[in-house]
Amino acid sequence: MSVEAIETKSDDVLISSAMPGDYYRLMKPRVMYLVIFTAFVGMLLAPANINPLLGFIAILCISIGAGASGSLNMWYDADIDAVMDRTAKRPVPTGAVTPDQALSFGIILSVFSVITLGLMVNWLSAFLLAFTIFFYAVIYTMWLKRSTPQNIVIGGAAGAFPPMIGWAAMTGSVTIESIVLFAIIFLWTPPHFWALALFRLKDYENASVPMLPNVAGERSTRNQILGYAVLLALSGILPAVLGFASIYYGVFSAALGARFLWLSFKVWKNGSENEHYGFEKKLFGFSIFYLFAIFAALGTEAVIMRVIG
Amino acid sequence: MAEGKFTQETVSMTDAQKKAQRSRNIIIALVLAAFVVLLYFGTQAKLGANILQRPL
Structure with missing residues:
Protein backbone atom coordinates (compact mmCIF):
# COMPACT_ATOMS: atom_id res chain seq x y z
CA MET A 1 0.00 0.00 0.00
CA SER A 2 1.38 3.41 -0.91
CA VAL A 3 1.87 6.18 1.59
CA GLU A 4 -0.85 8.22 -0.11
CA ALA A 5 -3.25 5.34 0.14
CA ILE A 6 -2.48 4.99 3.83
CA GLU A 7 -2.92 8.70 4.42
CA THR A 8 -6.33 8.75 2.78
CA LYS A 9 -7.48 5.95 5.04
CA SER A 10 -5.86 7.28 8.19
CA ASP A 11 -9.16 8.35 9.71
CA ASP A 12 -10.48 4.79 9.51
CA VAL A 13 -7.52 3.16 11.23
CA LEU A 14 -7.88 2.30 14.89
CA ILE A 15 -5.11 1.12 17.15
CA SER A 16 -6.19 -1.06 19.99
CA SER A 17 -5.69 0.04 23.57
CA ALA A 18 -7.21 -3.17 24.86
CA MET A 19 -5.43 -4.64 27.86
CA PRO A 20 -5.33 -8.41 28.48
CA GLY A 21 -7.90 -7.90 31.24
CA ASP A 22 -10.39 -6.60 28.66
CA TYR A 23 -10.08 -9.85 26.73
CA TYR A 24 -10.47 -11.79 29.95
CA ARG A 25 -13.72 -9.92 30.65
CA LEU A 26 -14.92 -10.86 27.15
CA MET A 27 -14.92 -14.47 28.32
CA LYS A 28 -17.58 -13.79 31.00
CA PRO A 29 -15.42 -15.05 33.88
CA ARG A 30 -18.33 -15.60 36.29
CA VAL A 31 -20.09 -17.85 33.79
CA MET A 32 -16.75 -19.60 33.22
CA TYR A 33 -16.36 -20.35 36.94
CA LEU A 34 -19.83 -21.92 36.99
CA VAL A 35 -18.97 -23.96 33.90
CA ILE A 36 -15.69 -25.15 35.46
CA PHE A 37 -17.52 -26.11 38.63
CA THR A 38 -20.39 -28.03 36.99
CA ALA A 39 -18.12 -29.73 34.44
CA PHE A 40 -15.77 -30.79 37.26
CA VAL A 41 -18.69 -32.29 39.20
CA GLY A 42 -19.75 -34.14 36.05
CA MET A 43 -16.23 -35.58 35.83
CA LEU A 44 -16.15 -36.54 39.51
CA LEU A 45 -19.47 -38.36 39.26
CA ALA A 46 -18.50 -40.33 36.17
CA PRO A 47 -17.64 -43.99 36.85
CA ALA A 48 -14.20 -43.76 35.26
CA ASN A 49 -10.70 -42.50 35.93
CA ILE A 50 -8.54 -40.17 33.92
CA ASN A 51 -4.91 -39.09 34.03
CA PRO A 52 -4.92 -35.93 36.21
CA LEU A 53 -3.18 -33.87 33.53
CA LEU A 54 -5.71 -34.95 30.89
CA GLY A 55 -8.48 -34.19 33.39
CA PHE A 56 -7.01 -30.72 33.85
CA ILE A 57 -6.81 -30.25 30.07
CA ALA A 58 -10.47 -31.32 29.74
CA ILE A 59 -11.59 -28.75 32.33
CA LEU A 60 -9.39 -26.08 30.74
CA CYS A 61 -10.79 -26.74 27.26
CA ILE A 62 -14.40 -26.73 28.50
CA SER A 63 -13.86 -23.42 30.32
CA ILE A 64 -12.05 -21.83 27.35
CA GLY A 65 -14.87 -23.04 25.09
CA ALA A 66 -17.35 -21.36 27.43
CA GLY A 67 -15.22 -18.20 27.33
CA ALA A 68 -15.21 -18.35 23.54
CA SER A 69 -18.99 -18.46 23.38
CA GLY A 70 -19.12 -15.55 25.85
CA SER A 71 -16.87 -13.54 23.55
CA LEU A 72 -18.98 -14.38 20.49
CA ASN A 73 -22.07 -13.36 22.46
CA MET A 74 -20.52 -10.00 23.36
CA LYS A 89 -19.75 -1.67 31.02
CA ARG A 90 -18.77 -4.75 28.99
CA PRO A 91 -15.59 -4.37 26.90
CA VAL A 92 -17.27 -4.00 23.48
CA PRO A 93 -19.91 -1.35 24.41
CA THR A 94 -17.27 0.68 26.27
CA GLY A 95 -14.99 0.52 23.22
CA ALA A 96 -12.13 -1.21 25.04
CA VAL A 97 -12.30 -4.02 22.47
CA THR A 98 -13.69 -3.66 18.95
CA PRO A 99 -16.42 -6.03 17.71
CA ASP A 100 -13.98 -7.51 15.16
CA GLN A 101 -11.47 -8.27 17.90
CA ALA A 102 -14.15 -9.93 20.02
CA LEU A 103 -15.24 -12.03 17.03
CA SER A 104 -11.69 -13.13 16.18
CA PHE A 105 -10.94 -13.89 19.81
CA GLY A 106 -14.09 -16.00 20.12
CA ILE A 107 -13.43 -17.97 16.93
CA ILE A 108 -9.78 -18.65 17.77
CA LEU A 109 -10.60 -19.84 21.28
CA SER A 110 -13.46 -22.01 19.96
CA VAL A 111 -11.24 -23.76 17.42
CA PHE A 112 -8.33 -24.30 19.82
CA SER A 113 -10.49 -25.52 22.71
CA VAL A 114 -12.48 -28.01 20.60
CA ILE A 115 -9.49 -29.45 18.72
CA THR A 116 -7.36 -29.70 21.87
CA LEU A 117 -10.16 -31.46 23.75
CA GLY A 118 -10.63 -33.89 20.85
CA LEU A 119 -6.94 -34.69 20.47
CA MET A 120 -6.10 -34.89 24.16
CA VAL A 121 -9.28 -36.40 25.65
CA ASN A 122 -11.93 -37.75 23.24
CA TRP A 123 -13.93 -36.61 20.24
CA LEU A 124 -17.39 -37.10 21.76
CA SER A 125 -16.67 -34.47 24.42
CA ALA A 126 -15.10 -32.25 21.74
CA TRP A 143 -31.60 -16.29 16.71
CA LEU A 144 -33.69 -16.95 19.82
CA LYS A 145 -32.68 -14.11 22.13
CA ARG A 146 -34.20 -11.39 19.97
CA SER A 147 -37.07 -13.36 18.49
CA THR A 148 -38.92 -15.31 21.17
CA PRO A 149 -39.77 -14.98 24.88
CA GLN A 150 -38.84 -18.65 25.19
CA ASN A 151 -35.24 -17.54 24.44
CA ILE A 152 -33.70 -18.55 27.74
CA VAL A 153 -35.68 -21.79 27.99
CA ILE A 154 -34.07 -23.22 24.87
CA GLY A 155 -30.87 -21.19 25.16
CA GLY A 156 -30.48 -22.50 28.71
CA ALA A 157 -29.45 -25.80 27.18
CA ALA A 158 -26.08 -24.25 26.37
CA GLY A 159 -25.42 -23.65 30.06
CA ALA A 160 -26.61 -27.15 30.90
CA PHE A 161 -24.13 -29.00 28.70
CA PRO A 162 -20.87 -28.60 30.74
CA PRO A 163 -21.50 -31.44 33.26
CA MET A 164 -22.50 -33.64 30.33
CA ILE A 165 -19.26 -32.72 28.54
CA GLY A 166 -17.30 -33.47 31.73
CA TRP A 167 -19.01 -36.85 32.00
CA ALA A 168 -18.33 -37.57 28.29
CA ALA A 169 -14.68 -36.59 28.75
CA MET A 170 -14.34 -39.26 31.41
CA THR A 171 -16.46 -42.07 29.95
CA GLY A 172 -16.67 -41.34 26.21
CA SER A 173 -20.44 -41.69 26.47
CA VAL A 174 -23.70 -39.87 27.21
CA ALA A 195 -36.93 -13.77 38.43
CA LEU A 196 -34.19 -11.41 37.21
CA ALA A 197 -36.30 -10.28 34.24
CA LEU A 198 -39.20 -9.38 36.56
CA PHE A 199 -37.17 -6.86 38.55
CA ARG A 200 -35.11 -5.75 35.52
CA LEU A 201 -38.18 -5.37 33.30
CA LYS A 202 -37.30 -1.85 32.15
CA ASP A 203 -33.77 -2.84 31.19
CA TYR A 204 -34.94 -5.54 28.80
CA GLU A 205 -37.71 -3.28 27.47
CA ASN A 206 -35.18 -0.58 26.63
CA ALA A 207 -33.07 -3.10 24.75
CA SER A 208 -36.12 -4.57 22.95
CA VAL A 209 -35.21 -8.06 24.15
CA PRO A 210 -38.43 -10.10 24.24
CA MET A 211 -38.16 -11.53 27.75
CA LEU A 212 -41.24 -13.35 28.97
CA PRO A 213 -42.50 -10.59 31.38
CA ASN A 214 -42.38 -7.97 28.60
CA VAL A 215 -44.18 -10.16 26.07
CA ALA A 216 -46.52 -12.48 27.96
CA GLY A 217 -46.93 -10.29 31.04
CA GLU A 218 -45.96 -10.67 34.68
CA ARG A 219 -48.85 -13.02 35.54
CA SER A 220 -47.88 -15.58 32.92
CA THR A 221 -44.21 -15.31 33.94
CA ARG A 222 -45.07 -15.97 37.60
CA ASN A 223 -47.15 -19.01 36.59
CA GLN A 224 -44.30 -20.41 34.53
CA ILE A 225 -41.73 -19.76 37.28
CA LEU A 226 -43.84 -21.86 39.63
CA GLY A 227 -44.24 -24.62 37.03
CA TYR A 228 -40.51 -24.82 36.38
CA ALA A 229 -39.81 -24.74 40.13
CA VAL A 230 -41.90 -27.90 40.57
CA LEU A 231 -40.01 -29.65 37.76
CA LEU A 232 -36.67 -28.43 39.13
CA ALA A 233 -37.39 -29.63 42.67
CA LEU A 234 -38.25 -33.07 41.26
CA SER A 235 -35.24 -33.29 38.98
CA GLY A 236 -33.00 -32.21 41.87
CA ILE A 237 -33.71 -35.44 43.75
CA LEU A 238 -33.36 -37.69 40.68
CA PRO A 239 -29.64 -38.43 41.31
CA ALA A 240 -30.66 -40.10 44.60
CA VAL A 241 -33.62 -41.86 42.99
CA LEU A 242 -31.44 -43.21 40.18
CA GLY A 243 -28.77 -44.31 42.63
CA PHE A 244 -25.78 -42.19 41.65
CA ALA A 245 -26.14 -40.08 44.81
CA SER A 246 -26.95 -41.14 48.37
CA ILE A 247 -30.11 -40.79 50.42
CA TYR A 248 -28.38 -37.95 52.32
CA TYR A 249 -28.09 -36.05 49.06
CA GLY A 250 -31.74 -36.90 48.38
CA VAL A 251 -32.87 -35.32 51.67
CA PHE A 252 -30.59 -32.30 51.17
CA SER A 253 -31.78 -31.67 47.60
CA ALA A 254 -35.42 -32.15 48.64
CA ALA A 255 -34.98 -29.47 51.33
CA LEU A 256 -33.36 -27.08 48.84
CA GLY A 257 -36.08 -27.85 46.31
CA ALA A 258 -38.76 -27.15 48.92
CA ARG A 259 -37.21 -23.75 49.66
CA PHE A 260 -37.00 -22.98 45.93
CA SER A 272 -47.29 -6.91 40.71
CA GLU A 273 -48.59 -5.11 43.83
CA ASN A 274 -45.17 -5.78 45.36
CA GLU A 275 -43.34 -2.80 43.88
CA PHE A 295 -23.61 -29.51 42.53
CA ALA A 296 -21.37 -29.01 45.58
CA ALA A 297 -23.27 -31.80 47.37
CA LEU A 298 -23.00 -34.11 44.36
CA GLY A 299 -19.29 -33.32 43.99
CA THR A 300 -18.54 -33.76 47.69
CA GLU A 301 -20.25 -37.14 47.73
CA ALA A 302 -18.39 -38.22 44.62
CA VAL A 303 -15.06 -37.25 46.23
CA ILE A 304 -15.95 -39.16 49.42
CA MET A 305 -16.93 -42.23 47.39
CA ARG A 306 -13.69 -42.05 45.42
CA VAL A 307 -11.61 -41.72 48.61
CA ILE A 308 -13.28 -44.52 50.57
CA GLY A 309 -13.88 -46.54 47.39
CA MET B 1 -10.02 2.47 21.89
CA ALA B 2 -8.13 5.51 20.73
CA GLU B 3 -7.40 6.55 17.18
CA GLY B 4 -3.85 6.22 15.98
CA LYS B 5 -2.32 8.95 13.81
CA PHE B 6 -0.26 8.33 10.67
CA THR B 7 3.01 10.14 10.28
CA GLN B 8 4.34 9.47 6.80
CA GLU B 9 4.85 5.69 6.38
CA THR B 10 4.37 4.70 9.96
CA VAL B 11 1.75 4.79 12.64
CA SER B 12 2.66 6.56 15.85
CA MET B 13 1.14 5.10 18.94
CA THR B 14 0.34 6.82 22.19
CA ASP B 15 2.02 5.62 25.38
CA ALA B 16 -1.18 3.92 26.47
CA GLN B 17 -1.40 2.05 23.17
CA LYS B 18 2.24 0.98 23.41
CA LYS B 19 1.72 -0.25 26.94
CA ALA B 20 -1.43 -2.16 25.95
CA GLN B 21 0.29 -3.73 22.96
CA ARG B 22 3.25 -4.81 25.10
CA SER B 23 0.94 -6.32 27.72
CA ARG B 24 -0.98 -8.22 25.05
CA ASN B 25 2.23 -9.50 23.47
CA ILE B 26 3.54 -10.77 26.81
CA ILE B 27 0.29 -12.58 27.56
CA ILE B 28 0.16 -14.14 24.08
CA ALA B 29 3.76 -15.36 24.47
CA LEU B 30 3.02 -16.86 27.89
CA VAL B 31 -0.19 -18.52 26.70
CA LEU B 32 1.52 -20.00 23.63
CA ALA B 33 4.41 -21.31 25.73
CA ALA B 34 1.97 -22.84 28.23
CA PHE B 35 0.03 -24.39 25.33
CA VAL B 36 3.17 -26.03 23.94
CA VAL B 37 4.12 -27.42 27.36
CA LEU B 38 0.56 -28.66 27.91
CA LEU B 39 0.50 -30.44 24.53
CA TYR B 40 3.95 -31.97 25.14
CA PHE B 41 3.10 -33.48 28.51
CA GLY B 42 -0.53 -34.12 27.52
CA THR B 43 0.62 -36.22 24.56
CA GLN B 44 2.89 -38.24 26.85
CA ALA B 45 0.03 -38.77 29.29
CA LYS B 46 -2.37 -39.71 26.50
CA LEU B 47 -0.13 -42.10 24.59
CA GLY B 48 1.99 -43.42 27.47
CA ALA B 49 4.32 -46.20 26.33
CA ASN B 50 2.66 -46.21 22.91
CA ILE B 51 4.51 -43.02 22.14
CA LEU B 52 7.51 -45.21 21.24
CA GLN B 53 5.55 -47.45 18.87
CA ARG B 54 6.37 -46.18 15.42
CA PRO B 55 5.64 -48.64 12.64
CA LEU B 56 8.40 -48.58 10.09
Whole structure:
Protein backbone atom coordinates (compact mmCIF):
# COMPACT_ATOMS: atom_id res chain seq x y z
CA MET A 1 0.00 0.00 0.00
CA SER A 2 1.38 3.41 -0.91
CA VAL A 3 1.87 6.18 1.59
CA GLU A 4 -0.85 8.22 -0.11
CA ALA A 5 -3.25 5.34 0.14
CA ILE A 6 -2.48 4.99 3.83
CA GLU A 7 -2.92 8.70 4.42
CA THR A 8 -6.33 8.75 2.78
CA LYS A 9 -7.48 5.95 5.04
CA SER A 10 -5.86 7.28 8.19
CA ASP A 11 -9.16 8.35 9.71
CA ASP A 12 -10.48 4.79 9.51
CA VAL A 13 -7.52 3.16 11.23
CA LEU A 14 -7.88 2.30 14.89
CA ILE A 15 -5.11 1.12 17.15
CA SER A 16 -6.19 -1.06 19.99
CA SER A 17 -5.69 0.04 23.57
CA ALA A 18 -7.21 -3.17 24.86
CA MET A 19 -5.43 -4.64 27.86
CA PRO A 20 -5.33 -8.41 28.48
CA GLY A 21 -7.90 -7.90 31.24
CA ASP A 22 -10.39 -6.60 28.66
CA TYR A 23 -10.08 -9.85 26.73
CA TYR A 24 -10.47 -11.79 29.95
CA ARG A 25 -13.72 -9.92 30.65
CA LEU A 26 -14.92 -10.86 27.15
CA MET A 27 -14.92 -14.47 28.32
CA LYS A 28 -17.58 -13.79 31.00
CA PRO A 29 -15.42 -15.05 33.88
CA ARG A 30 -18.33 -15.60 36.29
CA VAL A 31 -20.09 -17.85 33.79
CA MET A 32 -16.75 -19.60 33.22
CA TYR A 33 -16.36 -20.35 36.94
CA LEU A 34 -19.83 -21.92 36.99
CA VAL A 35 -18.97 -23.96 33.90
CA ILE A 36 -15.69 -25.15 35.46
CA PHE A 37 -17.52 -26.11 38.63
CA THR A 38 -20.39 -28.03 36.99
CA ALA A 39 -18.12 -29.73 34.44
CA PHE A 40 -15.77 -30.79 37.26
CA VAL A 41 -18.69 -32.29 39.20
CA GLY A 42 -19.75 -34.14 36.05
CA MET A 43 -16.23 -35.58 35.83
CA LEU A 44 -16.15 -36.54 39.51
CA LEU A 45 -19.47 -38.36 39.26
CA ALA A 46 -18.50 -40.33 36.17
CA PRO A 47 -17.64 -43.99 36.85
CA ALA A 48 -14.20 -43.76 35.26
CA ASN A 49 -10.70 -42.50 35.93
CA ILE A 50 -8.54 -40.17 33.92
CA ASN A 51 -4.91 -39.09 34.03
CA PRO A 52 -4.92 -35.93 36.21
CA LEU A 53 -3.18 -33.87 33.53
CA LEU A 54 -5.71 -34.95 30.89
CA GLY A 55 -8.48 -34.19 33.39
CA PHE A 56 -7.01 -30.72 33.85
CA ILE A 57 -6.81 -30.25 30.07
CA ALA A 58 -10.47 -31.32 29.74
CA ILE A 59 -11.59 -28.75 32.33
CA LEU A 60 -9.39 -26.08 30.74
CA CYS A 61 -10.79 -26.74 27.26
CA ILE A 62 -14.40 -26.73 28.50
CA SER A 63 -13.86 -23.42 30.32
CA ILE A 64 -12.05 -21.83 27.35
CA GLY A 65 -14.87 -23.04 25.09
CA ALA A 66 -17.35 -21.36 27.43
CA GLY A 67 -15.22 -18.20 27.33
CA ALA A 68 -15.21 -18.35 23.54
CA SER A 69 -18.99 -18.46 23.38
CA GLY A 70 -19.12 -15.55 25.85
CA SER A 71 -16.87 -13.54 23.55
CA LEU A 72 -18.98 -14.38 20.49
CA ASN A 73 -22.07 -13.36 22.46
CA MET A 74 -20.52 -10.00 23.36
CA TRP A 75 -19.51 -9.45 19.73
CA TYR A 76 -23.05 -10.00 18.46
CA ASP A 77 -24.93 -8.36 21.34
CA ALA A 78 -22.85 -5.18 21.63
CA ASP A 79 -25.77 -3.04 20.47
CA ILE A 80 -28.19 -4.25 23.15
CA ASP A 81 -25.48 -4.54 25.82
CA ALA A 82 -24.85 -0.80 25.38
CA VAL A 83 -28.40 0.14 26.40
CA MET A 84 -28.79 -2.16 29.40
CA ASP A 85 -27.47 -1.05 32.80
CA ARG A 86 -26.30 -4.56 33.69
CA THR A 87 -24.18 -4.94 30.55
CA ALA A 88 -23.24 -1.38 29.50
CA LYS A 89 -19.75 -1.67 31.02
CA ARG A 90 -18.77 -4.75 28.99
CA PRO A 91 -15.59 -4.37 26.90
CA VAL A 92 -17.27 -4.00 23.48
CA PRO A 93 -19.91 -1.35 24.41
CA THR A 94 -17.27 0.68 26.27
CA GLY A 95 -14.99 0.52 23.22
CA ALA A 96 -12.13 -1.21 25.04
CA VAL A 97 -12.30 -4.02 22.47
CA THR A 98 -13.69 -3.66 18.95
CA PRO A 99 -16.42 -6.03 17.71
CA ASP A 100 -13.98 -7.51 15.16
CA GLN A 101 -11.47 -8.27 17.90
CA ALA A 102 -14.15 -9.93 20.02
CA LEU A 103 -15.24 -12.03 17.03
CA SER A 104 -11.69 -13.13 16.18
CA PHE A 105 -10.94 -13.89 19.81
CA GLY A 106 -14.09 -16.00 20.12
CA ILE A 107 -13.43 -17.97 16.93
CA ILE A 108 -9.78 -18.65 17.77
CA LEU A 109 -10.60 -19.84 21.28
CA SER A 110 -13.46 -22.01 19.96
CA VAL A 111 -11.24 -23.76 17.42
CA PHE A 112 -8.33 -24.30 19.82
CA SER A 113 -10.49 -25.52 22.71
CA VAL A 114 -12.48 -28.01 20.60
CA ILE A 115 -9.49 -29.45 18.72
CA THR A 116 -7.36 -29.70 21.87
CA LEU A 117 -10.16 -31.46 23.75
CA GLY A 118 -10.63 -33.89 20.85
CA LEU A 119 -6.94 -34.69 20.47
CA MET A 120 -6.10 -34.89 24.16
CA VAL A 121 -9.28 -36.40 25.65
CA ASN A 122 -11.93 -37.75 23.24
CA TRP A 123 -13.93 -36.61 20.24
CA LEU A 124 -17.39 -37.10 21.76
CA SER A 125 -16.67 -34.47 24.42
CA ALA A 126 -15.10 -32.25 21.74
CA PHE A 127 -18.23 -32.59 19.60
CA LEU A 128 -20.45 -31.71 22.58
CA LEU A 129 -18.27 -28.67 23.32
CA ALA A 130 -18.45 -27.51 19.68
CA PHE A 131 -22.20 -28.01 19.72
CA THR A 132 -22.50 -26.03 22.98
CA ILE A 133 -20.54 -23.10 21.54
CA PHE A 134 -22.64 -23.21 18.36
CA PHE A 135 -25.85 -23.47 20.39
CA TYR A 136 -25.00 -20.48 22.59
CA ALA A 137 -23.50 -18.23 19.92
CA VAL A 138 -25.79 -19.00 16.98
CA ILE A 139 -29.02 -20.62 18.17
CA TYR A 140 -29.38 -18.54 21.36
CA THR A 141 -27.54 -15.27 20.75
CA MET A 142 -28.18 -14.70 17.06
CA TRP A 143 -31.60 -16.29 16.71
CA LEU A 144 -33.69 -16.95 19.82
CA LYS A 145 -32.68 -14.11 22.13
CA ARG A 146 -34.20 -11.39 19.97
CA SER A 147 -37.07 -13.36 18.49
CA THR A 148 -38.92 -15.31 21.17
CA PRO A 149 -39.77 -14.98 24.88
CA GLN A 150 -38.84 -18.65 25.19
CA ASN A 151 -35.24 -17.54 24.44
CA ILE A 152 -33.70 -18.55 27.74
CA VAL A 153 -35.68 -21.79 27.99
CA ILE A 154 -34.07 -23.22 24.87
CA GLY A 155 -30.87 -21.19 25.16
CA GLY A 156 -30.48 -22.50 28.71
CA ALA A 157 -29.45 -25.80 27.18
CA ALA A 158 -26.08 -24.25 26.37
CA GLY A 159 -25.42 -23.65 30.06
CA ALA A 160 -26.61 -27.15 30.90
CA PHE A 161 -24.13 -29.00 28.70
CA PRO A 162 -20.87 -28.60 30.74
CA PRO A 163 -21.50 -31.44 33.26
CA MET A 164 -22.50 -33.64 30.33
CA ILE A 165 -19.26 -32.72 28.54
CA GLY A 166 -17.30 -33.47 31.73
CA TRP A 167 -19.01 -36.85 32.00
CA ALA A 168 -18.33 -37.57 28.29
CA ALA A 169 -14.68 -36.59 28.75
CA MET A 170 -14.34 -39.26 31.41
CA THR A 171 -16.46 -42.07 29.95
CA GLY A 172 -16.67 -41.34 26.21
CA SER A 173 -20.44 -41.69 26.47
CA VAL A 174 -23.70 -39.87 27.21
CA THR A 175 -25.83 -41.73 29.75
CA ILE A 176 -28.97 -41.15 31.81
CA GLU A 177 -26.88 -39.78 34.70
CA SER A 178 -25.36 -37.04 32.56
CA ILE A 179 -28.80 -36.29 31.09
CA VAL A 180 -30.12 -35.78 34.65
CA LEU A 181 -27.28 -33.33 35.40
CA PHE A 182 -28.18 -31.56 32.15
CA ALA A 183 -31.86 -31.49 33.14
CA ILE A 184 -31.18 -29.91 36.54
CA ILE A 185 -29.42 -26.89 34.98
CA PHE A 186 -31.84 -26.77 32.04
CA LEU A 187 -34.89 -26.57 34.34
CA TRP A 188 -33.12 -24.17 36.71
CA THR A 189 -32.40 -21.57 34.01
CA PRO A 190 -35.94 -20.26 33.29
CA PRO A 191 -36.99 -19.45 36.89
CA HIS A 192 -33.52 -17.99 37.56
CA PHE A 193 -33.61 -15.61 34.60
CA TRP A 194 -37.31 -14.81 34.79
CA ALA A 195 -36.93 -13.77 38.43
CA LEU A 196 -34.19 -11.41 37.21
CA ALA A 197 -36.30 -10.28 34.24
CA LEU A 198 -39.20 -9.38 36.56
CA PHE A 199 -37.17 -6.86 38.55
CA ARG A 200 -35.11 -5.75 35.52
CA LEU A 201 -38.18 -5.37 33.30
CA LYS A 202 -37.30 -1.85 32.15
CA ASP A 203 -33.77 -2.84 31.19
CA TYR A 204 -34.94 -5.54 28.80
CA GLU A 205 -37.71 -3.28 27.47
CA ASN A 206 -35.18 -0.58 26.63
CA ALA A 207 -33.07 -3.10 24.75
CA SER A 208 -36.12 -4.57 22.95
CA VAL A 209 -35.21 -8.06 24.15
CA PRO A 210 -38.43 -10.10 24.24
CA MET A 211 -38.16 -11.53 27.75
CA LEU A 212 -41.24 -13.35 28.97
CA PRO A 213 -42.50 -10.59 31.38
CA ASN A 214 -42.38 -7.97 28.60
CA VAL A 215 -44.18 -10.16 26.07
CA ALA A 216 -46.52 -12.48 27.96
CA GLY A 217 -46.93 -10.29 31.04
CA GLU A 218 -45.96 -10.67 34.68
CA ARG A 219 -48.85 -13.02 35.54
CA SER A 220 -47.88 -15.58 32.92
CA THR A 221 -44.21 -15.31 33.94
CA ARG A 222 -45.07 -15.97 37.60
CA ASN A 223 -47.15 -19.01 36.59
CA GLN A 224 -44.30 -20.41 34.53
CA ILE A 225 -41.73 -19.76 37.28
CA LEU A 226 -43.84 -21.86 39.63
CA GLY A 227 -44.24 -24.62 37.03
CA TYR A 228 -40.51 -24.82 36.38
CA ALA A 229 -39.81 -24.74 40.13
CA VAL A 230 -41.90 -27.90 40.57
CA LEU A 231 -40.01 -29.65 37.76
CA LEU A 232 -36.67 -28.43 39.13
CA ALA A 233 -37.39 -29.63 42.67
CA LEU A 234 -38.25 -33.07 41.26
CA SER A 235 -35.24 -33.29 38.98
CA GLY A 236 -33.00 -32.21 41.87
CA ILE A 237 -33.71 -35.44 43.75
CA LEU A 238 -33.36 -37.69 40.68
CA PRO A 239 -29.64 -38.43 41.31
CA ALA A 240 -30.66 -40.10 44.60
CA VAL A 241 -33.62 -41.86 42.99
CA LEU A 242 -31.44 -43.21 40.18
CA GLY A 243 -28.77 -44.31 42.63
CA PHE A 244 -25.78 -42.19 41.65
CA ALA A 245 -26.14 -40.08 44.81
CA SER A 246 -26.95 -41.14 48.37
CA ILE A 247 -30.11 -40.79 50.42
CA TYR A 248 -28.38 -37.95 52.32
CA TYR A 249 -28.09 -36.05 49.06
CA GLY A 250 -31.74 -36.90 48.38
CA VAL A 251 -32.87 -35.32 51.67
CA PHE A 252 -30.59 -32.30 51.17
CA SER A 253 -31.78 -31.67 47.60
CA ALA A 254 -35.42 -32.15 48.64
CA ALA A 255 -34.98 -29.47 51.33
CA LEU A 256 -33.36 -27.08 48.84
CA GLY A 257 -36.08 -27.85 46.31
CA ALA A 258 -38.76 -27.15 48.92
CA ARG A 259 -37.21 -23.75 49.66
CA PHE A 260 -37.00 -22.98 45.93
CA LEU A 261 -40.66 -23.96 45.56
CA TRP A 262 -41.68 -21.84 48.55
CA LEU A 263 -39.98 -18.72 47.17
CA SER A 264 -41.46 -19.39 43.73
CA PHE A 265 -44.87 -19.75 45.34
CA LYS A 266 -44.38 -16.35 47.02
CA VAL A 267 -43.40 -14.84 43.66
CA TRP A 268 -46.49 -16.45 42.09
CA LYS A 269 -48.83 -15.31 44.86
CA ASN A 270 -47.57 -11.78 45.27
CA GLY A 271 -48.04 -10.44 41.77
CA SER A 272 -47.29 -6.91 40.71
CA GLU A 273 -48.59 -5.11 43.83
CA ASN A 274 -45.17 -5.78 45.36
CA GLU A 275 -43.34 -2.80 43.88
CA HIS A 276 -39.89 -3.55 45.22
CA TYR A 277 -39.81 -7.05 43.83
CA GLY A 278 -38.52 -8.37 47.14
CA PHE A 279 -39.51 -12.01 46.54
CA GLU A 280 -38.21 -11.97 42.97
CA LYS A 281 -34.83 -10.73 44.22
CA LYS A 282 -34.86 -13.35 46.96
CA LEU A 283 -35.67 -16.10 44.46
CA PHE A 284 -32.95 -14.89 42.11
CA GLY A 285 -30.37 -14.90 44.92
CA PHE A 286 -31.50 -18.28 46.23
CA SER A 287 -31.49 -19.81 42.74
CA ILE A 288 -27.75 -19.13 42.49
CA PHE A 289 -27.20 -20.72 45.89
CA TYR A 290 -29.45 -23.66 44.93
CA LEU A 291 -27.46 -24.64 41.87
CA PHE A 292 -24.16 -24.21 43.69
CA ALA A 293 -25.36 -26.27 46.68
CA ILE A 294 -26.80 -29.10 44.55
CA PHE A 295 -23.61 -29.51 42.53
CA ALA A 296 -21.37 -29.01 45.58
CA ALA A 297 -23.27 -31.80 47.37
CA LEU A 298 -23.00 -34.11 44.36
CA GLY A 299 -19.29 -33.32 43.99
CA THR A 300 -18.54 -33.76 47.69
CA GLU A 301 -20.25 -37.14 47.73
CA ALA A 302 -18.39 -38.22 44.62
CA VAL A 303 -15.06 -37.25 46.23
CA ILE A 304 -15.95 -39.16 49.42
CA MET A 305 -16.93 -42.23 47.39
CA ARG A 306 -13.69 -42.05 45.42
CA VAL A 307 -11.61 -41.72 48.61
CA ILE A 308 -13.28 -44.52 50.57
CA GLY A 309 -13.88 -46.54 47.39
CA MET B 1 -10.02 2.47 21.89
CA ALA B 2 -8.13 5.51 20.73
CA GLU B 3 -7.40 6.55 17.18
CA GLY B 4 -3.85 6.22 15.98
CA LYS B 5 -2.32 8.95 13.81
CA PHE B 6 -0.26 8.33 10.67
CA THR B 7 3.01 10.14 10.28
CA GLN B 8 4.34 9.47 6.80
CA GLU B 9 4.85 5.69 6.38
CA THR B 10 4.37 4.70 9.96
CA VAL B 11 1.75 4.79 12.64
CA SER B 12 2.66 6.56 15.85
CA MET B 13 1.14 5.10 18.94
CA THR B 14 0.34 6.82 22.19
CA ASP B 15 2.02 5.62 25.38
CA ALA B 16 -1.18 3.92 26.47
CA GLN B 17 -1.40 2.05 23.17
CA LYS B 18 2.24 0.98 23.41
CA LYS B 19 1.72 -0.25 26.94
CA ALA B 20 -1.43 -2.16 25.95
CA GLN B 21 0.29 -3.73 22.96
CA ARG B 22 3.25 -4.81 25.10
CA SER B 23 0.94 -6.32 27.72
CA ARG B 24 -0.98 -8.22 25.05
CA ASN B 25 2.23 -9.50 23.47
CA ILE B 26 3.54 -10.77 26.81
CA ILE B 27 0.29 -12.58 27.56
CA ILE B 28 0.16 -14.14 24.08
CA ALA B 29 3.76 -15.36 24.47
CA LEU B 30 3.02 -16.86 27.89
CA VAL B 31 -0.19 -18.52 26.70
CA LEU B 32 1.52 -20.00 23.63
CA ALA B 33 4.41 -21.31 25.73
CA ALA B 34 1.97 -22.84 28.23
CA PHE B 35 0.03 -24.39 25.33
CA VAL B 36 3.17 -26.03 23.94
CA VAL B 37 4.12 -27.42 27.36
CA LEU B 38 0.56 -28.66 27.91
CA LEU B 39 0.50 -30.44 24.53
CA TYR B 40 3.95 -31.97 25.14
CA PHE B 41 3.10 -33.48 28.51
CA GLY B 42 -0.53 -34.12 27.52
CA THR B 43 0.62 -36.22 24.56
CA GLN B 44 2.89 -38.24 26.85
CA ALA B 45 0.03 -38.77 29.29
CA LYS B 46 -2.37 -39.71 26.50
CA LEU B 47 -0.13 -42.10 24.59
CA GLY B 48 1.99 -43.42 27.47
CA ALA B 49 4.32 -46.20 26.33
CA ASN B 50 2.66 -46.21 22.91
CA ILE B 51 4.51 -43.02 22.14
CA LEU B 52 7.51 -45.21 21.24
CA GLN B 53 5.55 -47.45 18.87
CA ARG B 54 6.37 -46.18 15.42
CA PRO B 55 5.64 -48.64 12.64
CA LEU B 56 8.40 -48.58 10.09
